[in-house]
Amino acid sequence: MSLAELRDLAKAVDKAITHCEVRQKAEARNKFAILAHELGYTFDELAAEEGPKSKRATSTTINKHPESPTITWSSRGHKPAWYTAHLDADGKPKILPG
Known part of the structure; x- marks a missing residue:
């Protein structure tokens, strides 16, 4: 493979990794939202709360x-x-x- 082809391949791999990460985060967010709903909360309510900080x-x-x-x-x-x-x-x- 030429250097240009390798760079194109690297860009394609980076794009695929980013797309995969975005998809996995969206799936995780949906799972959390479902669990929060089952517990009687919204995802935003739980995400906004912060515990006590020392x-x-x-x-x-x-x-x-x-x-x-x-x-x-x-x-x-x-x-x-x-x-x-x-x-x-x-x-x-x-x-x-x-």
């Missing part, structure tokens, strides 16, 4: 890189290398938060 408290400490203040670390997750490099002997940052 909210993570925002970090008030923002540590800025000493040479480039646009680089920050919010004290969550692993400490970046630039932060650990700027710790004094006691393990306290030599840079000011915020």
